[in-house]
Amino acid sequence: GIQVEQSPPDLILQEGANSTLRCNFSDSVNNLQWFHQNPWGQLINLFYIPSGTKQNGRLSATTVATERYSLLYISSSQTTDSGVYFCAVERVTNAGKSTFGDGTTLTVKP
Amino acid sequence: DAGVTQSPTHLIKTRGQQVTLRCSPKSGHDTVSWYQQALGQGPQFIFQYYEEEERQRGNFPDRFSGHQFPNYSSELNVNALLLGDSALYLCASSLNSWDSPLHFGNGTRLTVT
Known part of the structure; x- marks a missing residue:
C-alpha cells in the first residue's frame, strides 16, 4: 500500500512562532487532506488540497503532487493550535480509502 | 446543519463479547467510512459504505462488519472482541465524489477488558 510519512513527529513552539509540517507520500494520489486532532480527540478537516496552494487565516497548505509531498504552514501560532496534525491521502487506484500518516504532535507554549 | 454524530461516546466490553457502534452522517452526505485509531497512531481505514453496500x-478481519441504512446512517459491528480492539473508532461522512472532503464525528472510545 501507499506509505505516508510525516515530519517532524513532535514540535514544541512558543506562542507567536511559525512552523512548517511536512507530508511525504510514496505514490500518485488524487486526494490529500490535512486534519487537526484536538486534545479531546476531535478530528477537524483543515484543507482538501490534492495540488496547489490554499490559505485559511493563519494556516496555509501547499501540495506538489509531482514530487509527492505536501506542506502545512502555521503562522503566529496560538496555544489552541496544539494537538496532532495528520495528513491523509487517497490513491488514484483506491478511491474511497484514505491512508493517514502517524501525525505531527504540536505543543504551543504560552 | 448537523455534523457527524456517533454513539455511544464511551463503551467498556469484555473479551469475547460483541459491540455495535452507530453513526449518523452530516446532512446531505451519502457515504460513510469507519476508522480505528489506536493510541499514538493515525486512523486506520476499516471500510466504506455507499448505497448500502460495502465499497x-x-x-481488518471478518470480525469487523458494517451496515448502511436507507437514511445513510451506519453501524459498525465487532464480534469476538479482543484486547487489541481497544481504540477510538471514528466515523467519517462525505459525498460520493472524488473531491469530497471527509468530515469526522467525535468518535466512540471502546475499551476491552
Whole structure:
C-alpha cells in the first residue's frame, strides 16, 4: 500500500512562532487532506488540497503532487493550535480509502 | 446543519463479547467510512459504505462488519472482541465524489477488558 510519512513527529513552539509540517507520500494520489486532532480527540478537516496552494487565516497548505509531498504552514501560532496534525491521502487506484500518516504532535507554549 | 454524530461516546466490553457502534452522517452526505485509531497512531481505514453496500475495505478481519441504512446512517459491528480492539473508532461522512472532503464525528472510545 501507499506509505505516508510525516515530519517532524513532535514540535514544541512558543506562542507567536511559525512552523512548517511536512507530508511525504510514496505514490500518485488524487486526494490529500490535512486534519487537526484536538486534545479531546476531535478530528477537524483543515484543507482538501490534492495540488496547489490554499490559505485559511493563519494556516496555509501547499501540495506538489509531482514530487509527492505536501506542506502545512502555521503562522503566529496560538496555544489552541496544539494537538496532532495528520495528513491523509487517497490513491488514484483506491478511491474511497484514505491512508493517514502517524501525525505531527504540536505543543504551543504560552 | 448537523455534523457527524456517533454513539455511544464511551463503551467498556469484555473479551469475547460483541459491540455495535452507530453513526449518523452530516446532512446531505451519502457515504460513510469507519476508522480505528489506536493510541499514538493515525486512523486506520476499516471500510466504506455507499448505497448500502460495502465499497472499500481495509486490512481488518471478518470480525469487523458494517451496515448502511436507507437514511445513510451506519453501524459498525465487532464480534469476538479482543484486547487489541481497544481504540477510538471514528466515523467519517462525505459525498460520493472524488473531491469530497471527509468530515469526522467525535468518535466512540471502546475499551476491552
